[in-house]
Amino acid sequence: MSLTTQRPAGSAPAPDETPAPQPRGPRRRRTADPNAERPGFSRYPFLIIVLLVAVLPVYWTFMIPSQTNADVAKVPPPFGPGGHLLENIRRVFDTVAFGKALANSFIVATSITLCTLLFCSLAGFAFAKLRFRGRGALLLIVIGTMMVPVQLGVIPLYIEMQKFGWTNHLISVIVPTAVTAFGVVFMRQYAEQAIPDELLEAGRMDGCSTLGLYWHVVLPGLRPALAVLGLLTFMQAWNDFMWPLIALSPQNPTVQVALNTLAAGYYRDNTLVLAGTAIGTLPVIVVFAVFGRQIIGGIMEGAVKG
Amino acid sequence: MIICYYEGGAYGFVAPFFVIFLVFGLFPILYTFWVSLHDRSMLSTHSGDMVGFRNYTDLMKDAYFWNAARNTLWLMLMCTVPQLVLALVLAHVLNARLRGRTLFRMGVLLPNVTSIVAVTLVFGQLFSFRYGLFNWALDSVGLHRINWQAGDWTSKLAISSMVIWRWTGYNALIYLAAMQAIPKEQFEAAAIDGAGTWRQLWHVTLPALRPTIAFTGLVSIIGQVQLFTEPLLFETTPGSVTGGTDRQFQTLALFMYEEGFHLYHFGYASAVAWLMFLLTVLLAVVAYLITRGGSLIGGTRTPGRPRRRPQPRRRPQPRRRRPAGRRAPAATSAPAATSKSVPTSAAVAASAEPAGGPAGGIQGGAR
Numbered sequence: 001m002s003l004t005t006q007r008p009a010g011s012a013p014a015p016d017e018t019p020a021p022q023p024r025g026p027r028r029r030r031t032a033d034p035n036a037e038r039p040g041f042s043r044y045p046f047l048i049i050v051l052l053v054a055v056l057p058v059y060w061t062f063m064i065p066s067q068t069n070a071d072v073a074k075v076p077p078p079f080g081p082g083g084h085l086l087e088n089i090r091r092v093f094d095t096v097a098f099g100k101a102l103a104n105s106f107i108v109a110t111s112i113t114l115c116t117l118l119f120c121s122l123a124g125f126a127f128a129k130l131r132f133r134g135r136g137a138l139l140l141i142v143i144g145t146m147m148v149p150v151q152l153g154v155i156p157l158y159i160e161m162q163k164f165g166w167t168n169h170l171i172s173v174i175v176p177t178a179v180t181a182f183g184v185v186f187m188r189q190y191a192e193q194a195i196p197d198e199l200l201e202a203g204r205m206d207g208c209s210t211l212g213l214y215w216h217v218v219l220p221g222l223r224p225a226l227a228v229l230g231l232l233t234f235m236q237a238w239n240d241f242m243w244p245l246i247a248l249s250p251q252n253p254t255v256q257v258a259l260n261t262l263a264a265g266y267y268r269d270n271t272l273v274l275a276g277t278a279i280g281t282l283p284v285i286v287v288f289a290v291f292g293r294q295i296i297g298g299i300m301e302g303a304v305k306g
Numbered sequence: 307m308i309i310c311y312y313e314g315g316a317y318g319f320v321a322p323f324f325v326i327f328l329v330f331g332l333f334p335i336l337y338t339f340w341v342s343l344h345d346r347s348m349l350s351t352h353s354g355d356m357v358g359f360r361n362y363t364d365l366m367k368d369a370y371f372w373n374a375a376r377n378t379l380w381l382m383l384m385c386t387v388p389q390l391v392l393a394l395v396l397a398h399v400l401n402a403r404l405r406g407r408t409l410f411r412m413g414v415l416l417p418n419v420t421s422i423v424a425v426t427l428v429f430g431q432l433f434s435f436r437y438g439l440f441n442w443a444l445d446s447v448g449l450h451r452i453n454w455q456a457g458d459w460t461s462k463l464a465i466s467s468m469v470i471w472r473w474t475g476y477n478a479l480i481y482l483a484a485m486q487a488i489p490k491e492q493f494e495a496a497a498i499d500g501a502g503t504w505r506q507l508w509h510v511t512l513p514a515l516r517p518t519i520a521f522t523g524l525v526s527i528i529g530q531v532q533l534f535t536e537p538l539l540f541e542t543t544p545g546s547v548t549g550g551t552d553r554q555f556q557t558l559a560l561f562m563y564e565e566g567f568h569l570y571h572f573g574y575a576s577a578v579a580w581l582m583f584l585l586t587v588l589l590a591v592v593a594y595l596i597t598r599g600g601s602l603i604g605g606t607r608t609p610g611r612p613r614r615r616p617q618p619r620r621r622p623q624p625r626r627r628r629p630a631g632r633r634a635p636a637a638t639s640a641p642a643a644t645s646k647s648v649p650t651s652a653a654v655a656a657s658a659e660p661a662g663g664p665a666g667g668i669q670g671g672a673r
Contacts, residue, residue: 047400050413058420061420064428064431119322119323123322126320130316132317138320148335149582152586153334153338156334156338157330158348159572176330210316238421239420241422241423241534264545267542268434273431280424281420284420287419288415292415296412299415300483
């Protein structure tokens with residue numbers, strides 16, 4: 001694609017999809033891409049304010065626990081970091097089973113992510129590339145279920161878990177979200193365009209079974225989409241609250257449930273509560289800092305393709 | 307083309323989704339209705355006596371239920387409308403060749419990756435009466451401190467600010483993606499006609515984004531019906547699930563939780579859940595009808611058209627057609643929550659197509 005000759009055609013949608021910044025002079029930038037409008041300077045102050053609003057509460061989550069309660073109560077409240085973070089974190093581990101909560105959340109989020117990747121890629125592959133009776137109808141059902149508010153079924157779900165004897169076991173939190181309709185649709189969309197049929201045919205010629213094709217051809221081809229889905233699923237599982245709150249006890253919590261226990265003390269000790277919040281938020285912030293670009297790409301791709 | 311004919315294997319591949327969805331998704335929702343016809347308690351495994359619709363008639367007389375319903379609807383309005391308007395403006399501002407584009411995009415998405423629990427707890431601190439940043443700011447400009455939790459409207463304002471903070475950036479990115487799928491020729495034509503950037507937003511971007519806006523609006527509304535974590539944790543009285551001392555911010559989901567898991571009235575709580583489900587379906591139908599009607603009034607396109615046509619080929623790779631013939635009937639026969647997502651997913655992709663048909667073709671040729 002060339003950006004040199006023509007204004008409109010040369011810079012079709014691609015430049016905004018490739019995050020790699022192409023070196024261009026400011027003059028060029030103005031005329032190069034008519035869709036991306038000329039960035040007036042007024043955009044930057046607006047965006048910087050938005051950025052500050054977005055970042056401030058996150059900053060607060062990490063700043064408050066670095067203070068003592070006495071510092072927080074001062075009349076101009078502290079804005080910079082203090083030196084009591086470790087002390088408050090120690091209090092968190094003394095107050096609730098936070099180590100167990102962290103371990104549980106890692107187990108739950110990792111299991112959900114692995115199951116989701118496996119099941120969604122299997123189903124996505126089948127819907128994209130295999131022919132079977134009722135495929136269209138089944139796919140419609142999958143798409144339809146994306147909108148069903150399954151959280152409203154918590155009471156029967158709880159009764160079910162009692163019947164299975166799963167209440168207060170992590171499995172009761174893992175299994176219901178082990179596969180999502182969104183993931184299946186996302187995988188199908190990606191498999192459809194990313195896995196060439198010729199490759200599957202060639203694999204078939206070489207005597208691959210369908211499962212072999214999935215393992216040797218489809219899975220490697222789906223890798224970028226698997227990464228995005230995995231990241232989104234992990235963060236969602238890590239952050240899930242309502243069902244773990246119902247299914248698990250405070251003695252065997254996930255991080256979010258433990259935070260709820262912390263917050264329900266006789267008076268809300270904010271340095272303590274936010275110290276727990278900071279530890280509980282750190283993993284997703286790290287994941288986001290490292291893979292933010294892929295996550296944004298995934299969300300925007302998902303938006304355009306449905 | 308599709309190359310494999312190994313049917314049994316294919317069913318095995320899709321089976322995990324359907325098994326899990328049936329057992330842990332669909333069945334519980336349907337069974338909720340059955341439970342709601344009994345006076346079942348959480349404390350016994352006995353399924354309780356059949357009481358017919360008594361739970362529902364009791365609910366209709368329950369002032370707490372109506373209070374929760376009112377709160378939920380107000381919060382829905384206060385969360386959804388500003389959030390989507392802000393997201394549109396933000397997307398419009400982001401839709402430019404900005405320096406530090408990735409930084410800004412990550413910045414606006416940052417709130418969405420933090421958990422709702424974390425958001426509520428930190429906002430609880432910010433809104434705290436004595437030590438909160440907001441009250442300090444009010445104080446320092448000479449205004450009275452506000453007891454945010456205690457007030458009817460101030461508590462709703464605080465809760466909606468949490469929702470808006472967490473979701474605006476996410477929706478802005480979705481709008482941004484849809485904006486970038488609009489053919490540039492439309493903007494050029496508008497610019498030649500003398501439209502500035504904000505007029506372009508109104509006359510070019512908004513009409514093209516209508517399906518996306520409908521979709522995000524619907525998702526947001528469905529989310530707000532289930533608003534639970536914010537009102538639960540905004541409450542500072544230990545162990546309380548009433549949503550404020552006067553239940554000033556108790557939502558339906560929180561009411562259901564109180565009845566089901568604190569008072570152990572499983573039957574009664576199931577009736578609440580089932581009514582919430584019906585409310586969701588009703589709102590989905592309304593949203594669907596509004597967008598259909600809207601696109602009729604808009605005039606330039608017929609509502610069915612984007613759905614029945616294959617997607618425009620915006621990418622060099624050839625993509626298979628979707629089973630277009632099967633989509634159209636489903637839009638009318640499936641349940642509302644279902645049917646909504648079907649046209650949208652296609653229409654979002656095709657959003658740029660109807661008005662800019664020829665332009666899209668030119669562009670496709672140019673690449």
